[in-house]
Amino acid sequence: MTDKPQQNRPDYDAVTCAPIVAIAPMMDWTDRHCRFLHRQLTGKALLYTEMVVADAAIHGARERLLGFDPAEQPVALQLGGSDPSKLAEAARIGESFGYAEINLNVGCPSDRVQSGTFGACLMKTPALVADCVGAMKAAVKVPVTVKCRIGVDEQDPEPALDALADGVFAAGADGLWVHARKAWLEGLSPKENRDIPPLDYQRVYRLKAKTPNRFIGINGGIQTLDESADHLRKVDGVMLGRAAYHTPGILAGVDELLGKNKEIEHFRDSATNGNALASQPAADFDFAALIDTMAGYAARHIERGGRLGHVTRHMVGLFHGLPGARRWRQILSTEAARPGAGPEIVHAAFAQVDLTRADQAA
Template identity: 75%
Template sequence: MKGKFRNCAELRLAVAPMMDWTDRHCRFFHRQLTRRALLYTEMVVADAVIHGDRARLLGFDAEENPVALQLGGSEPAKLAEAARIGEAFGYDEINLNVGCPSDRVQSGTFGACLMRTPALVAECVAAMKRAVAIPVTVKCRIGVDEQDPELALDELADAVWTAGADALWVHARKAWLQGLSPKENRDIPPLDYDRVYRLKGGHLDRFVGINGGIQSLDAAVDHLQYVDGVMLGRAAYHTPGLLAEADPLIFGDQPHDADWAGLIETMSDYAARHIAAGGRLSQVTRHMVGLFHGLPGARRWRQILSSEATRPGARPDVLHAAFAAVDLSAGSREAA
């Protein structure tokens, strides 16, 4: 997926950047479930990319591609340098975070705070576009605090598209920077999908993707009647098994039965390599706890991964023991 996004089908589905969740182990796991969805890193601050441990912050397995690097920051020159570094690491896209409401980004005056300064966001996008050949995209909210989403979102969108942004992903909620915690900002401000639809309707030649509260692939298909792409967040993380159905349902690939045993072997081998490099099994398996949600034995799967995989010295055979508890022959997907 190198180069500009000319074929919107490539962007029909993405897994959202989620702090403390979408690390390299999570992405490797998700890639075993879907070959087509675009995966995102956690947000990485531009200063950290420039001055920090780049191998730790940016390193990833080539099998994760296509994968996008999400950057946080508000200084065009620094973002341009961080984007250049990200491109050299092999990322397929650079995304600017204009939606995170955490205290950390507020103290640094970036993330959702940037909704108030669309001209500055445009400068950041333009600087990154000059620095790299891969796509530069933006993820934003529909507004913050007292802003009118009808005006705020249009102003932000017009600014970044004029600056050359290749795509705009919109979390269809306001962010309340005063009075709500980051967790509350994911649930309390009401969703306004129609606002995102209207943005797309007025800009048919621009890529507009939607994010926020989307719980299923069926819901994603419904959204795709109105926008170009759908970004799944917590649904993809807590019930990752749904990603195994994404390529046929969203991209039209040939349906096939999931090879769960093969997946466990692949993840066991991956975990063994990670442990050999000094890591811990739980750093991999913590992302897999919700895999068999709804199948008989899923509770035991969760219990084994949550207890045995966290023990000092735990080895990949824990994955096999947990998998043995799952009844894949059951036709029902009622909660286990």
């Protein structure tokens, strides 16, 4: 099995281009169609794939698992595994596909991940994580980062997170994304692990204060760009998860946020109104052009044998908070999901949205 020819990769470095707003890797959600949509909303956010298990990257259908549209760049590949040699090979394959960064999952608490001895359970073996990072760094030239929790089960988050961070940075990691919750490997489902363990943003801030010259990003429960701006005063990156997926219109404000760069602390004061950074789409964003682009993208996907619903399922929450959003959701959830549905349905659904009253509730 041969690798895909390397795509053109933009100049990208996980450390020097801080501050970063990233869209979290989310299983069953952040596939290539989701990422293409998100890229139309923001040119500057860092996008992440769903987690791909190292064995799958090595032995599976690589184009299906790893292929992406060059328009998605910068996009990072998240890998799952605990075997340094396999992760090194998977990272090399990912680099050959053109990914801008390779990320190691040390945060997923699902039963399937635990049975493979990777994900969040690796918080208990920081030396092994360091070995994995070292092997990946030796295999690729692109940045290698880690996404972790502050601890698992009965671990004390103070020494647990420090041990993990010290180990991966000593091994050459270019950055660490921290989901600011513990993961409970027994007693809580993966869904419950996203909500029930309390958030501890201060723990992540303390890690950044201890490692001022290292890239530290924060994840977990962040709902708006207002909150993102607050975090970016204290850490290098913010990773949005479910808020970005369920209300993707907020991503239309990311480029303005990142454009402030060192003036980030003044961003909130420059907002025109309270909704500008909340869950409603940016009022001045060209959503008609976005719809044209997504309809064209969907048409190409259908021509290749795909279905409209593969694309539109990620667009359902796009107009959250706007008049007509309910009808938009209904059309995409029913008509777009029917066999043989074509891209004209996207335009028909968009016709139900009233962008002239963006300041009113749906």
